[in-house]
Amino acid sequence: MSTKLLLLPNDQYGMGIYQSKDIVATSRAVADMFSKRHGDVLRAIDNCECSAEFRQRNFASSSYKNEQNKKQPMYLLTKNGFAFIVMGFTGKxxxxxxxxxxxxxxxxxxALQARYQARMECRQLTDAIKLAHDPVKPHHFSNEMNMLLQIITGxxxxxxxxxxxxxxxAAVRDYLEPNEISLLAALQPVAAFLNVTTPDYQERKRLLTEYAARLRVPGIIGRNTA
Structure with a gap:
């Protein structure tokens, strides 16, 4: 399992998505949430009776710095690793x-699936920008992505x-919140179509902004993030 973060853990569960596409939780956060000593959780992982293959796939050695700025051991747990360790925890x-x-x-x-979808549909948008501009220049791509980011996040x-x-x-797209990446995935194919049919930038922006507003209706994409 890769231990290089794609998305930093930023919630109370200590969870993040790593470049290996693993979704993990830290052993430290698990200890805190379940009111366990972190040392006990580490020992449970060290002593768990699982195969070497399962251990390699679902537990990765990592570390954090304590209040004294000293490096301390920690594990990263996949969904299966988490289930294996906490199955013995009991009580309401x-x-x-x-x-x-x-x-x-x-x-x-x-959220990870939405990011994958956004990546795939970005290629469609890139191809449309190439068709719409002769010659195509780097700012054509950055202007279009910035317009979408402005609509989505402000x-x-x-x-x-x-x-x-x-x-x-950093590729900003990889650090968007789940509702933001879902909206980006929905807007990109429309932006691709408009690049071919609507050459005026401001008109494209107006149409995409209106479409985004409709998608933000509760139950379609999510709350307004702008």
Whole structure:
């Protein structure tokens, strides 16, 4: 399992999506949520009677820095690894958090699928931009993506990198919230069509903004994020 983050864990479950496309939770967050000593959770993972293949696939050694800025051991757990370790946790509170974690894994699986869809449909948009401009220049692509980001988040790529503390080389799309990436996936094929049929930038922006507003109706895409 790769331990290089694609999306940093930023919720109370300590969960994130890694470049290997693994959705993981940290052993530290699991200990906190289930009111266990982190050392006990680490020992449970170290001593679990699973195959070497299962361990390699579902538990990855990692670390964090404590309040004294000292590196401490930690594990990253996939959905299957999480289920294996917490299956022995009992009681109403444990049952509540098991359900919450399982729901969160499923939400992040849906978010990961939406990111994949957005990547695929970005190719369609890129091809449409190439057809619409002769010669095509780098700013044609960046202008179109910034327009979509402005519609979805109210900010362009540079502003989002600053606001969300992202590296300059980051692909902003990979750091969008689940509802934002879902809206991007829905808008990109429309933007591709409009690049071919509607050459005026401001008119395309108007049409896409109106379409995004319709998609934000509760139950279609989600709340307004702009």
């Amino acid at each position: 509170k444990a049952a509540h958090f098991k359900e919450a974690y399982i729901n969160r894994y499923e939400e992040m699986e849906a 900010k362009n790529a540079k502003q989002l990198k600053t606001d969300r503390t992202l590296p300059d080389t």
